[in-house]
Structure formats: structure tokens, C-alpha cells
Amino acid sequence: MTEADIYQFLDGVFRDLFKRGDIVLQADLSAADVVGWDSFRQVEITLALEERYGIRIRTRELDEVANLGDLVALTLGKARTRT
């Protein structure tokens, strides 16, 4: 698994959640850049990652997540540890 895989998965999640296809997912994308990316949506994104990769992401860990790159790195680290 690579970061690219996670970005690809998140692309579908974002399309689903925000009903938009024009959001370019990149490392420095943050919630401030996407209308509607709020704490509630963050939970949904997190749950999607947990389910897809069989991991657990804690809210406390999300406190440190500043952008999409951080979230992808966190997910990748947990997923690799799991396997």
C-alpha cells in the first residue's frame, strides 16, 4: 500500500461527501480549503479510512492532523503497522 492508494480511496470519499468532483486532493489541502469540510465530515472521512484499512484512528491523533498529507501519513503508518 502506498500514499497514492490512500489518496485514490479518499478521492472517492470526497466526491461522495462533498458532491463535487473538482477537489484536487493533495498533501497541503486542509479543511479551510473545502467548503463543508467540518468536524462532522472529518468523522465521516475518518470512519471511511478505519473501515477501508481496518485501522483505528483516535480523535486525539486527529488533533495533530493539519492537512490531508498528515491524515494520509497517519493512515499509512497505521495500516502498515497492522499488516
Place this chain on the structure above:
Amino acid sequence: MQSAALEPIGGLSGVVDRFIRPRTLKGWVINRERRCGGKDITITARLSGRLIGEGRPIAERPDVVDERGYLAGFQLECSEDIPDEAVAFGRLNIDASDPLGATGTLPIYDRERNIALATVLRSAPPMGAEAVSTLLGVIAAKATLTGEAKQALVDLRTRHFSEGGATPKPPPARDPAAEADRQLMMRFESLGADCDLGIVQRSFGAEPLGLLRFSSIRTQELTAALADRLRGVGSPVLTVLSVDNEGEYRTSDRRYGMQAHTFFFEGSVERDELFGQQCKKIAYLARNLLETIEDGEKILVHHMMPNRLSEAQLQALLDAVRAIGPSPLLYVENAVADGQSGTVVLRDNGLLVGYLARVEDKAAQTAQANAEVWRSICRAAVERVSSADAARRQS
């Protein structure tokens, strides 16, 4: 021949069904009696009364008129950018007329108006709760709002209103002092009973995820829920999804009465799907609240205004927390003495008690007005906890 079901006005009917930002309008217009060809109709666009565009139908619109050669579709390239406000609030007027004197006013398609409205709301500058409330009341009365515009209303309310929830994100870290405040606020986790702390955290750019951050729950039920380690919270069997007076879906827990916004309105989302999502979300946040308490690194805050809890209620709540983990508990209540507001005391049983002056001025009774006092309370609480930890280590 087919035509869309629009009432003819002055003999001409039509609609602006597409607004291509910043200055292109597309739509169709017909003379219902076909007294003259569509290409003879003149369409004008006026922005606040000022002429900004003029044109004629140039294309067939088989979806509107199935008569070959009848030109009904138009595209106006306006001379000025058209603000979304103008589209949303009716300052853009599109009129049509033909050489035989027939006239008509072309409405802007609801979808386009809703998109424009959503855009306006999402970029609205900060405004007071009263203004937002008035705006919401006016707009919500419109039956034509689509899910997108309704969602924008939710976003607006959460950005400006005390019930909060769906948040615009904290602005990127500003100066070091602001970042220090944000980090200070991230050290606290709301345990209800209201949304005050959550709103104050937002005012400092802190947006921690939390089960009770934007929920309401009574102290007694909170204590019972914690004593039961939040067992079953978020379970579909124990969760109820209902619609409030404003048409918003809310969840509540059958046993503990914990209520939470969903920020989705009736009709804008599939109910069963929403229910499933909300249950998962609540369960996730419940699981994390337990882990947070077990970690002991965050300070839990229970805020109860204007009523004061009895000593027995406080002890029961503290015991319920302690049974889960070592997180300090800060109880915030009304300040009753001069100079007390913004201070925190550490009681012998380990309970932190903070004092907040009650703001009597309703207009000022907002999180923003209390933010400075809350910051003082939070700073004092951290200092008390640090001192207690240091003393414990020394002994």
C-alpha cells in the same frame, strides 16, 4: 409541441436556467401564441436597474419547443460580472419583449438561485446571532430551497450561531500567541451540559472532535452514561432520529437523553442512510471519549449555567469519571463574588471548579463575549493541574 410549465407573463414565457459565472446567462424564451419567431424576441438583463446585457434567441431548444427551426434558446454575455448576491436576492432582472408588444419577465431557475444563495451564505462575513437568526427565518420560509442551499444555511449557522457544529476550520495558525491559545483550548474536552466550551474553542481556532462538544445532556444522565462507560451509545437500537421544529434532523439517546445536531434537514438526505451514518459517528465519538478519559491528558469540562449542581451531584459525576480514567474534571459555574470570574480552585477531592461571571446582557451573551473569561479559566485550570502533578511527583 411541448413547453415547460411556466405561467405566461404578458405573452412571453421562459426562464434563465443557467448562470455561468461570472457574466453569462443561458435560458429560453417563447411567444406562446407563436405570433412571431423566437429570434425576434429581445432579452435584456438589468443589474439593479442598470442594463448589462441584451440579446436574442439563437438556438433551438428541443427540450422546450419541438418545432424545428424555432429559436428559443438564448445566451447573454453581460457587460459586467454578476454577483451571486444579485442572483440570490432578486437584483438581477431578465425581461423579454417582441415586436408585437408581448412582454415577459423571465425568472431565474430555482436551482441557480439556490446555488447563488449557497455561495453567498458560505462567504458571508461574520454577523451577530440575531442577524443570522433573522436571515435564517426569512430564507427558511422559502419552500423552493434545495438541499444545497439548506446545507449552506447549516454551515452559516454553525459558523455564527451558538449551537455550532459543522465548522469552518480553524484559520491557519496565526501569531504565536494565537497558536498558544489554540493549543490551550485543544487541551479541553467538553462533557456538556451545553455547547459553550465548544463555541469558545472555535473562537480560538481549536476544533477538537468530541461526543459532547455540540450536544446537550443533563448532569444526571451524563453521570449515568459515564458510569455505564457509554455502553450502547450510538447503537441503532438506542438512538432516535427525529426532526425538530426547524426541520433539522437530530439524534437523541433513548436512555440518556443526549441530543445532538446532525445539521441535515428533512428532505435533503435519505433518512435511513443518515441514521446509519449518525449512529456510526456517535459510536466512534463515544469510544474516543472513553479513551480520552483513560489517557488522562485532557481536562474534562462540565459547564452548568445558570443552575448550580449540588455537592452530591458533583461527587457522583467525579466518581463516574474517575472510574474510567484519570482525566481531571473542571466544573464551571456562576461566579458569585467580585473578582471570582475567571478563577479556578482545586478542591481536596481533586475537582477543579471554575467561575464564570454570568452575562446578563442578552445581546452580549455569546461565546465571544465570554471567551476571554473562558481563556482565563482554562489557563488557571492547566496551572492547577500542573501544580498538583508537580506536588504529587515530589511527594
